[in-house]
Amino acid sequence: MRELRIHGRGGQGSVTAAELIAYAAFEGGVFSQAFPAFGVERRGAPVQAFVRFSDEKVRLRSQIYEPDYIIVQDPTLIGDVDVFNGMKAGGIAIVNTEKSDFDSGVPEGVKVYTIDATTIALEELGVPITNTTLMGAFAAATGEIGLEPLEHALRRRFSGSMADKNVRAAERAYNQIGGAA
C-alpha cells in the first residue's frame, strides 16, 4: 500500500484533489481511499487530506503519518507545518514553489519535484487554485495515476470550459514534470 498526504490551506481544494486522485487511481484498477483530516474548515488555515493506494481492499482508517508521497499546495506552509514529517525514505514530494532550488527541510532520501503551480493555475484558470495543476505533477512524478484517468476524474467533476481549463493545467504540469521525472 502507498500513501499520499496533501498539505494545503482551506479553500485550495486539497480535499477535492484527494478525492479526484483516488478516483483516477480507482479507474486505473487500484483500490483507493480518500479522506480529509476532519476539522472545522476555515479558509486559509492549514489542512490535510489523504489518499491510500492498494492492490487489495483498504481497511486501515487512521490518518497518514508515514507517507510515500506528499503534495504541498502552498509554500508558505513550510515552517508553519512540518510537511515532511514521517516521510518514508525513497518518498516523493511535489512542492508548489517558484524556487527551482527549493531544499527547505527536505529529509534525506526524499525526492522533491518543484513546480510553479500558482503561475500555471493563474494562466490556465485565472485563479490561484493549484490543486488540479498539482494533480498532473503528482501523476507524472509518481506514476500512481495515468493522465487519461486523471482527465476523466477532472471531467467528471468540472464541466464545459472549466473542465477544459483544468485538464490543460494538469497536462502542463504533467508534461513539465514528465521531462524531469
Next chain:
Amino acid sequence: MLEFMEGSHAVAEIVKRCRPQVISAYPITPQTHIVEDLAQMVANCEIDAEYITVESEFSALSACLGASAAGSRVYSATTSQGLALMFEVCFNVAGMRQPIVMTIANRSLGAPLSIWNDQQDSISLRDSGWLQFYAEDNQEAADLHMIAYKVCEDHDILLPAFVCFDGFILTHTYEPVALPTQEEVDAYLPAFNPYQRLDAANPLSFGMYATPEYYMEFRYEVDRAMERAKQAFIKAGREFGEQFDRDYSALVEGYRLEDADTALVAMGSICGTAKDAVDEMREHGRKVGLLNIRVFRPFPAQEIADALKDVSTVAVLDKNISLGNGGAVGTEVKAALYGSGISVYDYIIALGGRDVRKRDIAAVVDLAEKGEGDMFYGLRTEVL
C-alpha cells in the same frame, strides 16, 4: 460493479433504492451530506417520497413516527446532539412498534462541543428498543440499510433500527462501493406491508397510556421482539448473501480467532484498522484475533461467548463511556463471559475523534496481556 463514492452518498443512494415514502430529518454534521443528497433526489423526483422539512430533530422523528403509523416506509438520519434531542421520541417509536430505519453518523456528545467521531450517541440509546447495527466500512453501511428494513418490517419484529456508521471516518471517506441496482433491491426488499395503520375507516390509537396492569406486558413484548430479531437478522443477512455474495448472516464476525490467545472486541470502522494490526501482530508470531460486533442490539451474548470460548484474554475497545462504570461494550462483554475464566479488559479509546493507529491497537493488546486494563487508553497526561 464497484463505484467510487463518498460514504454518505453510498448510504443516500441505497436509501433511495429502499423506496422510503416519507423522509424527515434535520441536518447536523457529519450526517448532513446524506440528507442533502436525499432532499436533492426528492426534489428531482428520483424518489417518490415526501420530504418533510422541520425545525428540529424532535420534530423530524415525530413526523416520522406519525408517517410510519399511517403506513409508510420511513427514513431519517441524525447524530450526536440531534439524536439526544430525539430521546423521548425514540422510546415512543419502539414502544409503538414502528419499523423506522434511521442512519446514525456516529459522533461524540457535548459538552465540550465536539463534531468528531465516537459512538456515545447511539450507545446512549441502547435501552430504547431500537435495533443497533454497526458498519465497518461504507459497503457494509449501505448494505445494512436493506437488511434493516427487512428485519424491522418483519411482522414478528416490528421494531425500529439504527444503522450506525462512524462520522467523518466513514461518512466523509471516498472508497469503492458496490451498489445493488433498483431491480436488485426490489427483489430483496418487498414493498412495505404495514401490520396495522392509522385508518379513518378502521380507527386505531397508538401510544395510549398503559396502567400498571398492562405496562410491563408491553415492555415484555418489545423485549421478546428484540430477542426474535437475532434470528430475523441472521435470516435476512443470509438472504442478502445469497443474492449479493456479501454475507451478513452473523451477528458477530470473527477475524483470525481460530487459534488466538488474545481477542480484541470492537464495533464499527475501528475494526478495519484492528484487522490490519492483527495481521501485523500475527507476522510477529502473536496469536491475536478480532471479534467485530455487528449487531449490538439485540446483544448477541451467546454468540460472543461461543466466538471467544478458546481465548484466554479479551481486550474490548470502547468508543463510548458510561460515565462512572466504564465502556458499555466492555461491561456487556464481561457479562457475556461471566464465569468463563477469560480475563476481560476494557479500554476507553478514540473519544471525540482521537485518531487510532495500528500501533495503538498493538499497545492495547500488550496492556491486556500484562493484565492492565479497565482504563482510558492514550490519555495526554500532560494536560490533566
